[in-house]
Amino acid sequence: MVDFVQNCFDGVMLGSSYALLAIGFTLIFGVMRRLNLSYGPSIMLGAFVGTLVFLEFRAGGLAVAAATVLGAVLVGIYVERLCFWAIRQGAAVASMVSSFAIWMQLEEIVTIAFPDRTYPFPPLTRAQPMDFGPFFFKVENLVMFGCAVALTLGLHLLLYRTRFGLRLRAVAESPDAARYMGINIAAVTFLAFACASAIGGVAGYLIVAQDGQITPLFGLWATFKGLIAMMLGGMGSIPGAILGGLLLGIVEAQSIWYLGTEFRDLCAYALLFLFLVFRPGGLFGHALAERERLALRRV
Amino acid sequence: MLALDGLSKHFGGVRAVDGLDLEVRQGEIFGLIGPNGSGKSTTVNLICGVFPVTTGEIRFEGRNITRAPPHVCLAAGIARTFQNIRLFGHLSVWQNLWVAQNAMADRKASGFLNRWFGGSARARQEVEALLEFAGVAAKADDLAGNLSFGEQRRLELARALAAKPSLLLLDEPAAGMNVEEVGQLRERLAKLRDDGMTILLVEHVMELVMGVTDRIAVLNFGQKIAEGTPEEIQNDPLVREAYLGAPQSAGGGNA
Numbered sequence A: 001m002v003d004f005v006q007n008c009f010d011g012v013m014l015g016s017s018y019a020l021l022a023i024g025f026t027l028i029f030g031v032m033r034r035l036n037l038s039y040g041p042s043i044m045l046g047a048f049v050g051t052l053v054f055l056e057f058r059a060g061g062l063a064v065a066a067a068t069v070l071g072a073v074l075v076g077i078y079v080e081r082l083c084f085w086a087i088r089q090g091a092a093v094a095s096m097v098s099s100f101a102i103w104m105q106l107e108e109i110v111t112i113a114f115p116d117r118t119y120p121f122p123p124l125t126r127a128q129p130m131d132f133g134p135f136f137f138k139v140e141n142l143v144m145f146g147c148a149v150a151l152t153l154g155l156h157l158l159l160y161r162t163r164f165g166l167r168l169r170a171v172a173e174s175p176d177a178a179r180y181m182g183i184n185i186a187a188v189t190f191l192a193f194a195c196a197s198a199i200g201g202v203a204g205y206l207i208v209a210q211d212g213q214i215t216p217l218f219g220l221w222a223t224f225k226g227l228i229a230m231m232l233g234g235m236g237s238i239p240g241a242i243l244g245g246l247l248l249g250i251v252e253a254q255s256i257w258y259l260g261t262e263f264r265d266l267c268a269y270a271l272l273f274l275f276l277v278f279r280p281g282g283l284f285g286h287a288l289a290e291r292e293r294l295a296l297r298r299v
Numbered sequence B: 001m002l003a004l005d006g007l008s009k010h011f012g013g014v015r016a017v018d019g020l021d022l023e024v025r026q027g028e029i030f031g032l033i034g035p036n037g038s039g040k041s042t043t044v045n046l047i048c049g050v051f052p053v054t055t056g057e058i059r060f061e062g063r064n065i066t067r068a069p070p071h072v073c074l075a076a077g078i079a080r081t082f083q084n085i086r087l088f089g090h091l092s093v094w095q096n097l098w099v100a101q102n103a104m105a106d107r108k109a110s111g112f113l114n115r116w117f118g119g120s121a122r123a124r125q126e127v128e129a130l131l132e133f134a135g136v137a138a139k140a141d142d143l144a145g146n147l148s149f150g151e152q153r154r155l156e157l158a159r160a161l162a163a164k165p166s167l168l169l170l171d172e173p174a175a176g177m178n179v180e181e182v183g184q185l186r187e188r189l190a191k192l193r194d195d196g197m198t199i200l201l202v203e204h205v206m207e208l209v210m211g212v213t214d215r216i217a218v219l220n221f222g223q224k225i226a227e228g229t230p231e232e233i234q235n236d237p238l239v240r241e242a243y244l245g246a247p248q249s250a251g252g253g254n255a
Helices: A002-032 A039-057 A061-085 A092-113 A139-161 A163-173 A175-180 A185-211 A218-233 A238-258 A261-278 B040-047 B070-076 B093-107 B112-116 B121-134 B149-162 B179-194 B206-212 B230-234 B237-244
Strands: A130-132 A135-137 B002-011 B014-024 B029-033 B055-060 B078-080 B167-171 B198-202 B215-220 B223-228
Touching: A002 A039, A002 A135, A002 A139, A002 A163, A002 A185, A002 A218, A002 A238, A039 A061, A039 A092, A039 A185, A039 A218, A061 A092, A061 A185, A092 A218, A135 A139, A139 A163, A139 A185, A139 A238, A163 A175, A163 A185, A163 B093, A175 A185, A175 B070, A185 A218, A218 A238, A218 A261, A238 A261, B002 B040, B014 B040, B014 B223, B029 B040, B029 B206, B040 B167, B040 B198, B070 B078, B070 B093, B078 B149, B093 B121, B093 B149, B121 B149, B149 B167, B149 B179, B179 B198, B179 B206, B198 B206, B206 B230, B215 B230, B215 B237, B223 B230, B223 B237
Parallel strands: B029 B198, B029 B215, B078 B167, B167 B198
Antiparallel strands: A130 A135, B002 B014, B002 B055, B215 B223
């Protein structure tokens, strides 16, 4: 029983990083109704910018974190301009396919610029795990969890307490009507993309700092985990992304403990499969949470 | 105020609008009628920049807005409603108006903080006045998607007004309304005209068109076949033949 509960705690910690990845994914999907497959790779490139700052200047944690987030945002904007803004008149699938092409391009760029493939990344902290009765927590996990909570709260305030958030929700609901109201759709989607990339950058930094190293494969990993967590929660729903991420984390933590590390991804995909068959809309269906009372607040 | 000059829109081989000349004068309600597919909605869409004009010119208050995108048309003072209601169903009634009211001001770079937070008390008062006008003040904090059909139509009209336009394009605002609601809409439009609004009304419901417009143009196959006062149009043999059908239905009913 203690093991099971400890696994759940570990799963929540692990899942909070998935939740952050999924929030970025779902924010882009919610506004544009388009999938950005190169979301993970743009975070990966951001992390390599962080590594560069670390190796070149021997910079500390905060500078590396800032460089990672900044890199992820810049690459994210590059992706938005090419795959979404440039073909905004085209079909959604055109954006998805071109975001896949940019994914390959980003991986190639990193492989050329960083030929050794695996690079060191400064750890968040060297503090010892903390004990709480029979349970123990790694400090970096707690930081990860705290960041996830803080960013989620911040995003919530942005969406439901500001006029920008109101416009963003209007665009997400009916781009056509928004256009005739004079809402600057290009600006709204651009800012939404930048926000999503920044959240992804923070998530990427926390995950890579925990791993202590970065490889070009991180892009693939981040896209997969974010995508699965988003699908579990329901595409376009932010509460769904959080719950989907936590659920994925808990299932992975349990399967690592009871079945072994090699079963981790197998169980994740099995979970996704079960959801697609039995609950294709995800935990939150389609943005059910937006019917919440607080969504009606006058900003 | 609004002048269309030889306006044409061709979709492939189809001439949706074909050499249309039209002039809407300041302060009038101008009706645009015609059978289904005669190019009425296309004309509205061309005026507010939905898709590019094939040939011809659109002038608004002396400005050429032929190729202006929607937000430029709106900034010039042209707002619209839709044939199919397109409210933000997951936003509240109040938020629908608030978004529309702020959107244009928010395009400007000034007042950055003001745009993101708060906004002026005057802007809030304007929204309250629009809620009253549309008769939805009691439901201000309800989801727009939960309103009744008639309420949604009224809210959409109010949302178009929120941008403070000088010309209002209404695309079949009475579609699906009952007799009582049509009567109320008629009063609302008359009140708007009294307050100085210019309205281009595309409509099938004859009671509304004949009862509230100052002048009417009739389209058929993208071309104007008649123009005049409601009386003149009702007695025009060409119009009866093309659109109103049997003479007994000319005065009322839903053609």
